[in-house]
Structure formats: structure tokens, C-alpha cells
Amino acid sequence: MNRYCADHTMIATDLDGTLLDHYSYSYVPAQPALSFCQHHTIPIIVNTSKTRLESMVIRKSLGLSDPFIVENGSAVCIPKPWMARLHCESEQLLQTSDHWVLPLGTSRHRILAKLEKLRALGFRFQGFSEMPLSHLMEATGLSATDAELANQREYSEPIIWQDSDAELERFKECLKQEQLTLLKGGRFYHVLGATSKGRALRWLKQAYQQKNRALTTVVGLGDSANDIEMLNEADIAIWVRSPIHGVPSIPNHPMSFATQAKGPAGWNEAIASLFGIETRS
Ligand SMILES: [Mg+2]
Incomplete structure (x- = not known):
């Protein structure tokens, strides 16, 4: 030692x-x-x-x-x-x-409801919850079984951002007002509670x-x-x-x-x- x-x-x-x-x-x-x-x-x-x-x-x-x-x-x-x-x-x-x-953190159910509100404002993104299994497997590089486990989230929603950097900043601000956080991970952005x-x-x-x-x-x-x-x-x-x-x-x-x-x-x-x-x- x-x-x-x-x-x-x-x-x-x-x-x-x-x-x-x-x-x-x-x-x-x-x-x-x-x-x-x-x-x-x-x-x-x-x-x-x-x-x-x-x-x-x-x-x-x-x-x-x-x-x-x-x-x-x-x-x-x-x-x-x-x-x-x-x-x-x-x-x-x-x-x-x-x-x-x-x-x-915050339950995924609440996060998804808040994300829908933001989507209605025109932000473009795709969340795990919307992806067919084949797309999820491709995006994560995981097997079908592992991709299914990855989608059984309780407190967060990973998203693929499909809009500009400027809109991303505005999105972050909107999330903050909803007491949510946006984090950049290795492959995805993650929306979660204030933790x-x-x-x-x-x-x-x-x-x-x-x-x-x-x-x-x-x-x-x-x-x-x-x-x-x-x-x-x-x-x-x-x-x-x-x-x-x-x-x-x-x-x-x-x-x-x-x-x-x-x-x-x-x-x-x-x-x-x-x-x-x-x-x-
Ligand atoms: Mg990492």
C-alpha cells in the first residue's frame, strides 16, 4: 500500500x-x-x-x-x-x-409532462420514451435487452437535441424555470430534477x-x-x-x-x- x-x-x-x-x-x-x-x-x-x-x-x-x-x-x-x-x-x-x-430528483412522469409543455413552444428534441427499440439500440449501441433496461427510467429522460446551440441555451433556461436540469453525458443530454x-x-x-x-x-x-x-x-x-x-x-x-x-x-x-x-x- x-x-x-x-x-x-x-x-x-x-x-x-x-x-x-x-x-x-x-x-x-x-x-x-x-x-x-x-x-x-x-x-x-x-x-x-x-x-x-x-x-x-x-x-x-x-x-x-x-x-x-x-x-x-x-x-x-x-x-x-x-x-x-x-x-x-x-x-x-x-x-x-x-x-x-x-x-x-424528480419522477420521470413529471419530467415527461414538463418536456411536452416545452415541445409545444417549438423546441426540437427526441427522448428515449419516444424512440422505437431499434432506434434506441442504434443510439446507445446496446442489445435489445440492455436497451429495454436503459429505457426503464424512474427519474430522468435522455434526449437527442435536434435544434441549434442558441435554442439549446434557451431550452436550458426554460428547464431551469421548471426546476429541471440539463446535463451533457457521453452520448445524450439528460433532463432531470434539481440534483x-x-x-x-x-x-x-x-x-x-x-x-x-x-x-x-x-x-x-x-x-x-x-x-x-x-x-x-x-x-x-x-x-x-x-x-x-x-x-x-x-x-x-x-x-x-x-x-x-x-x-x-x-x-x-x-x-x-x-x-x-x-x-x-
Ligand atoms: Mg461517462
């Missing part, structure tokens, strides 16, 4: 383009560092624009059992065995068969720290603009280099750096470097 002690560390990570390859969705190049974290029981908090159902499938394949944050900070999902490790008021939480869920990956991580970090005083370092890993608030909440902010865009900047963060390798190979590189471990991806 090098500079950072596993007992004092929590990792918060984006999925698409960060822990998962932008094109193939593979996490294999990150496997050595993932195995190290699992061996040292370092919590790995998936913090993604994906849905709860998609995240459950991916976490299972990654072998993760820690809490996770879905739909760009719209909800924190807490596996039942984890409840004893967090300080949280149960009246805030909804129960599912596998998890407790803390909603922080963010950073807000959700802050809640989880505080709930965890109240029971685990030893937690001193949160490491955040992301690749896109929708990760900035999460990285701002992290003590160590890591930009995982993307094959499709440059490295965004986080002004004034005391400890941020970008990886050399892209996607999951960059994830592996960053975690190996932080903990001083030798890994080969």
Missing part, C-alpha cells in the same frame, strides 16, 4: 467511458485494480446516468455489492446489508425488494462518515461534464481520458489529475498509481 490506506478510502466512479469502455462497454482492462479494491474491501460506489435496473446488472457482473447512485444523482440505492453502515433516517427511504432507495452526481455523493459520504469516522479520502473517477460535480465532492478527482472528447477542467480543485490511458485502462492506471500497486491491464 502506498500513499492511501484502503481502510480510509471510498471510490466513486462513473460507468460509461470511465469504468466501462465507451464503445464496447467492457470493464476488463480495469479488472486488476478492481480486484485489488475488492480484496481490500474498498467501497466502490457506482455513480452513473444509468438506471437502477441497468446498474444492478452491471454491478453484479463487476462483483460489487456497495451502494450506488443512479440517473445522474437522482437516487441513492442502498443494499439492505449496508443499512447498518450508514446513518440515515428511514422515513426518507423507499423500499424495493433488494434495496432502500433515497430519491433526490447532481455530486449532491448524491455528498449525502452518501456524510451518511457513511457518521458511522465510519476513519473515512478520510473519497476518490472520484469520471470522463464527462456530468461528472464535474461528483469530482468536486471527491478529495482526489481523476479524469479518465475519453476517446471522444478532451479532458474537462475542474477549476480550483486541490487534487485532480487526468489519466494517460483511456476508459477502463485509465481507471486501472489511476487506482494502481494511487495505491502503489503493480497491475497489468
Whole structure:
């Protein structure tokens, strides 16, 4: 172990383009560092624009059992065995068969109603909810099963913008007046409530720290603009280099750096470097 002690560390990570390859969705190049974290029981908090159902499938394949944050900070999902490790008021939480869920955003139903109001003003965009499955598969690069999971959203609507940049700015303002947020992800814009990956991580970090005083370092890993608030909440902010865009900047963060390798190979590189471990991806 090098500079950072596993007992004092929590990792918060984006999925698409960060822990998962932008094109193939593979996490294999990150496997050595993932195995190290699992061996040292370092919590790995998936913090993604994906849905709860998609995240459950991916976490299972990654072998993760820690809490996770879905739909760009719209909800924190807490596996039942984890409840004893967090300080949280149960009246805030909804129960599912596998998890407790803390909603922080706005329901998709309400978002869709507000988007229809905006469409009537002449804005041009296409949402997931309007796309036939074949179109959704093409737009996301997912299989039919995975595309269906991606469309089972609870708190947000991804859209393809079909209008000018000037209209996009006006659209953003209109959304703001409706207490909605527009975020740019790797492939889509996402319309969601007044929340963010950073807000959700802050809640989880505080709930965890109240029971685990030893937690001193949160490491955040992301690749896109929708990760900035999460990285701002992290003590160590890591930009995982993307094959499709440059490295965004986080002004004034005391400890941020970008990886050399892209996607999951960059994830592996960053975690190996932080903990001083030798890994080969
Ligand atoms: Mg991403």
C-alpha cells in the first residue's frame, strides 16, 4: 500500500467511458485494480446516468455489492446489508425488494409532462420514451435487452437535441424555470430534477462518515461534464481520458489529475498509481 490506506478510502466512479469502455462497454482492462479494491474491501460506489435496473446488472457482473447512485444523482440505492453502515433516517427511504432507495430528483412522469409543455413552444428534441427499440439500440449501441433496461427510467429522460446551440441555451433556461436540469453525458443530454452526481455523493459520504469516522479520502473517477460535480465532492478527482472528447477542467480543485490511458485502462492506471500497486491491464 502506498500513499492511501484502503481502510480510509471510498471510490466513486462513473460507468460509461470511465469504468466501462465507451464503445464496447467492457470493464476488463480495469479488472486488476478492481480486484485489488475488492480484496481490500474498498467501497466502490457506482455513480452513473444509468438506471437502477441497468446498474444492478452491471454491478453484479463487476462483483460489487456497495451502494450506488443512479440517473445522474437522482437516487441513492442502498443494499439492505449496508443499512447498518450508514446513518440515515428511514422515513426518507423507499423500499424495493433488494434495496432502500433515497430519491433526490424528480419522477420521470413529471419530467415527461414538463418536456411536452416545452415541445409545444417549438423546441426540437427526441427522448428515449419516444424512440422505437431499434432506434434506441442504434443510439446507445446496446442489445435489445440492455436497451429495454436503459429505457426503464424512474427519474430522468435522455434526449437527442435536434435544434441549434442558441435554442439549446434557451431550452436550458426554460428547464431551469421548471426546476429541471440539463446535463451533457457521453452520448445524450439528460433532463432531470434539481440534483447532481455530486449532491448524491455528498449525502452518501456524510451518511457513511457518521458511522465510519476513519473515512478520510473519497476518490472520484469520471470522463464527462456530468461528472464535474461528483469530482468536486471527491478529495482526489481523476479524469479518465475519453476517446471522444478532451479532458474537462475542474477549476480550483486541490487534487485532480487526468489519466494517460483511456476508459477502463485509465481507471486501472489511476487506482494502481494511487495505491502503489503493480497491475497489468
Ligand atoms: Mg461517462
